[in-house]
Amino acid sequence: MTYEIYIHVPFCLRRCGYCDFNTYTAVDLGAGASRGNYANMVIREMELTRAWQLEHGIDEPSASTVFFGGGTPTILSADDLVAMLEAIRRIWGLEPDAEITTEANPDTVNEYYIGKLAEGGFTRISFGMQSAVPHVLKTLDRTHTPASVEAGVRAANRFGLRSSVDLIYGAPGESLDDWRTSVNTAIDLGVNHISAYALTVEPTTKMGRRIAAGALSKPDDDDEAAKYEIADDLFSAAGLGWYEVSNWARPGYESRHNLGYWRNVDWAGLGPGAHSHYNARADVSGRPPLTRGLSAKLTGREMEFPTAQPREQTVVMNALRAWDIAHPRLWGTALNEGHIPWGGSEAITPEENLEELIMLGLRIRDGLDLGRINHEIEEFNATKPVGKTSSILRSIVVDQLHPLIDEGLIVCEGHRVIPTRKGRLLNDMLIERFFDLAGM
Incomplete structure (x- = not known):
């Protein structure tokens, strides 16, 4: 049985023009918005979630993977990320060989920061590279340089962390040669895992509005297909095999966390807008169904979690999908009131x-x-x-x-x-x- 934990960190220094993720800058959140207490809030949600799981007979095993995504998780201090990881160890436990990953904007980490992550138990870091071509990075509103990606990968190597880079293809103005440059640069970094995603433009984003106004060209399906084939050929020649439509790795270096999603395992999503997934299981007959579990409350700052007791009478329940309240302020309000901050949930039919x-x-x-x-x-x-x-x-x-x-x-x-x-x-x-x- 596999259990995974995803922690969403919704903060960014600057919103990229193509991004429609649940992310916020200080300007978005308004004056007084603070990231200083975020780790404590997520830990509170962990405690509430574990109490709710046990109340409903969901005794998950120790976590096999943990993934910090965003937004930009590395906007937080390394100590904050390590504190959340330690809370997972206390509340659920971690498998001895657990894969612990954080995404990182290359601009927000240095050798000291990455060393703190390694010391705190992280095993993997995924850098948002996107492109190695300056004019493409500018179109995507990225602030880092190719040199900062290389520096981050080198630091990860020094501390024994596995590293991955993410690429985006299909940006307005990106030629086939530009894309080849990005792919080859990523390969030359010596990383053992690369993700490559086609640019998807949502009309509500800055880039979407610029395309609608005619200031930028719309991504072309044929162009993106050609770039996918270029990437697949170059990655394969370098020994990186595809294991998911948008992901390539050397054997043994696949993202175990992402494979868990594609294999439909259980996972808990923590943080504003994060999604959780629980497969069908048994529950005590007469207990509140999973979709009514929003009333679980925190009764102490740190909770003790007993082992789930055997059940005499059980009924089979549908699988469940749930999602946290998206806005950090409203999410935080729910936690401060002692409630699991779910914005909604639904049973997944067979x-x-x-x-x-x-x-x-x-x-x-x-x-x-x-x-x-x-x-x-x-x-x-x-x-x-x-x-x-x-x-x-x-x-x-x-x-x-x-x-x-x-x-x-x-x-x-x-x-x-x-x-x-x-x-x-x-x-x-x-x-x-x-x-x-x-x-x-």
């Missing part, structure tokens, strides 16, 4: 869970496990309530997949279906084809 398993499986090199999918389909059909109008789902057999194989979209390795590069580029269409096969 059919929705099947859809997610198909979508996630067709994104990763591990592939879609037909045996698992067909078992889930059989379970769904066997338990579908009488009188429901939804149709019976169909199992997927290998013989049905020959058209997809002939089109070069997938290959089959035993009972696993793995997307080809063409299948990765046309991933949304591929997923829809599988939904059709299952009658969804």
Whole structure:
């Protein structure tokens, strides 16, 4: 059983023009907004969350991965990040070989900072590189330089941390040669993991407004596809194999945390706007269902967490997705009142869970496990309530997949279906084809 923890740090020194994440600058939050107490607030949410889990019979194992994302987690002090990690160790426990990652803006870290992270138990740092070309960085409103990325990676190496870099392709004005320069520069850093994401422009962002006004060109699908192929070729030649549509790594250096998401494990999301996910499990009959768990309150500054007791009578419950209140001020108000700061939650139906398993499986090199999918389909059909109008789902057999194989979209390795590069580029269409096969 795998359990992961994600901590969202919603603060940035400056909002990038393409960013539509749940992030805030001091100007966004207004005068008096302080990051000084943020670590304590997140620790309070950890305590409330653990108490709620035990109340509902959710006795998660020690955390196998922890990921600090943002925003810019490294806006906080290294001591704050380490304090939150130590709280996780106290409240849930950490596996001996736990993967502990933080994202970092290269401008916000130095050798001393990275040394403090290593000393505090971090094992991995992911640098927001985005590009190695100055005019592309300017278009993306990034303030760092390629030199600061290199300095960060070197410092991580000195302290024994694994490092990764993130790239973005498709920025207005970025040529194919610009993109090759960025990819080769990332490879030359000697990192063992690289993420490369196509630029997605939302109309509400600064970049979206500039594109709407004609000041910037809109990203082109064909251009982005060509850049994806360039990246895949160059990464592969350098020994970095794809393991998820947008991620490449040397063997053994994959992001275990991100793989957990794609494998549909349990995770707790902490911080404004963070999402949590719990798979189907048993709960005491008559207890409040998971979706009514918002009233859990903190009764002491630090709580003791007993082992969950065996249950005599249980009922199976649907999986659950929940999300924190997005705005830091409102999120903080809920915590100060002693409440888990969820903005909402929803039960994940068995059919929705099947859809997610198909979508996630067709994104990763591990592939879609037909045996698992067909078992889930059989379970769904066997338990579908009488009188429901939804149709019976169909199992997927290998013989049905020959058209997809002939089109070069997938290959089959035993009972696993793995997307080809063409299948990765046309991933949304591929997923829809599988939904059709299952009658969804």
